[in-house]
Amino acid sequence: MxxxxxxxxxxxxxxxxxxxxxxxxxxxxxxxxxxxxxxxxxxxxxxxxxxxxxxxxxxxxxxxxxxxxxxxxxxxxxxxxxxAPFTGHSALLDIPRIDQEIERLGARVGYRLIGRKSVAADAELAARLDVAQGAPILEVTCLHLADGVPFQLERRWINLQAAPDAAGEDFASSGPNQWLLDHIAWSSVEHEVAALAAEPADAEVLGIARGAPILEISRRTRQGSRVVTLARLLHPGESYRLQARASVA
The missing domain is CATH 1.10.10.10 (Winged helix-like DNA-binding domain superfamily/Winged helix DNA-binding domain)
Structure with a gap:
């Protein structure tokens, strides 16, 4: 050395x-x-x-x-x-940058775009994004890797009425998480967390066995009263932990 x-x-x-x-x-x-x-x-x-x-x-x-x-x-x-082993953590009261989370582990950041398409909001998606049915939505699916190992499968829906510039992004080299944090000033965030068994398609992308434990984080982000984006984030269960802090003024 x-x-x-x-x-x-x-x-x-x-x-x-x-x-x-x-x-x-x-x-x-x-x-x-x-x-x-x-x-x-x-x-x-x-x-x-x-x-x-x-x-x-x-x-x-x-x-x-x-x-x-x-x-x-x-x-x-x-x-x-x-x-330290790969045990990424996320603050539930904040929106972390996925690339910085991986870098904090001392790992090399990797990224792969799986799919990107424009869709019209169906009834369920319209309700979650608080938009009219048929509103323009950008759907992006991508995989984040730490030293080549799948770390997070990100499925995201962006309300193009709230973030119209996202329509011009191809997200070929970096994901929507980073772009949104750099371009949209969010004001509030909601999280739902669930422990699930990996479905076959998700297990294949994450490189784990079918039925293996995964952690699902559903995140909805607002700018004022308008919902900007909805994300479904999947992590192999043994490689992630959540952290939350609160204080009373």
Missing amino acids: QAPHDTAGAGAESAKASPLYGRIKADILQRIRKGEWRPGATIPGEVELARSYGCARMTVNRAIRELAGEGVLERRRRAGTRV
């Missing part, structure tokens, strides 16, 4: 301006993202890392503590430090 080193130009100035523990932290994260240390793998101990980086053990300790606090690493007494 080699110590993190500066490169020429602006990157070098940025690296020199960062404290050493921050550069070590970034280097460890980069090695995880490149697959040198896979999820669940034990990384070298602090003494060995300090020797390879040419620094004090306390400097390495701080970098590892911060990565553990962010959920990238797991510290286990007498068992060393390992890369």
Whole structure:
């Protein structure tokens, strides 16, 4: 293992301006993202890392503590430090970016568009999106991957009366989750969560056995009183957890 080193130009100035523990932290994260240390793998101990980086053990300790606090690493007494397994989490009171969720796991972001089509809202969809029957809707189905492993199957319906610019997006290289967060200022969100057995078609896309446990998150997002989008998000049951926080003013 080699110590993190500066490169020429602006990157070098940025690296020199960062404290050493921050550069070590970034280097460890980069090695995880490149697959040198896979999820669940034990990384070298602090003494060995300090020797390879040419620094004090306390400097390495701080970098590892911060990565553990962010959920990238797991510290286990007498068992060393390992890369956290894929156990993504989502805040129920917020709308997370799926690419950032995957990056926080130290994984490589992957994406595949499965289908995109314009449809007229039927009675059920019109009721869920609070639009008139026959209103124009964009339906997008896509798969998000973490290091090549299916992480989330996203089925989304976008109200084109609320987000007309979405009609011009092909979503070939990134999903509607990111586009909507970048272009639409949402004001409220509703979530419904269910534990289900994977249906054959969903199981095939997610790469799991038929009937295997999956977590379904149904999300409806509004801008003011208007529903902008409805999403059905499916995760393999053992790879995801939910998080919610609330406070009283």
